Amino acid sequence: MAGERQSVQPPHFVISSEGEILGEDTPENQVLVRRVVACVNACDGITTEELEEGIIADMRKVIAQAAPLLQERSQMTELLQREIRAELNSRKKKQ
Numbered sequence: 001m002a003g004e005r006q007s008v009q010p011p012h013f014v015i016s017s018e019g020e021i022l023g024e025d026t027p028e029n030q031v032l033v034r035r036v037v038a039c040v041n042a043c044d045g046i047t048t049e050e051l052e053e054g055i056i057a058d059m060r061k062v063i064a065q066a067a068p069l070l071q072e073r074s075q076m077t078e079l080l081q082r083e084i085r086a087e088l089n090s091r092k093k094k095q
Contacts, residue, residue: 012029013025013029013033019037021033
C-alpha cells in the first residue's frame with residue numbers, strides 16, 4: 001500500500017563522517033548508505049526537532065497542493081504568450 005513504511009533490517013555497518021562503509025560492504029549496504037547520505041544532504045538546514053515533528057511530511061503536503069496550481073499558472077502564461085505573439089505577428093502582416 002502506498003505510504004506504508006517498510007521494515008528495514010538493521011545493517012551491520014557504520015558510516016564514517018566521509019560516507020564510507022565500515023563493516024560489511026555488501027550491495028544492499030551500499031544502497032542504504034547512498035540513501036542515508038542523500039537524506040542527510042537533503043535535510044541540510046532542517047533541525048532534528050523539525051524532522052522529529054514531521055516537517056518533511058508537511059512540506060510534501062504543501063508541495064502536492066501547490067504543484068498543480070503552479071503548473072496550471074505556467075500553462076496559462078504560456079498560452080497567453082502564444083496569443084500575444086500571434087496578435088503581434090498578425091499586426092505586422094497587416095502593416
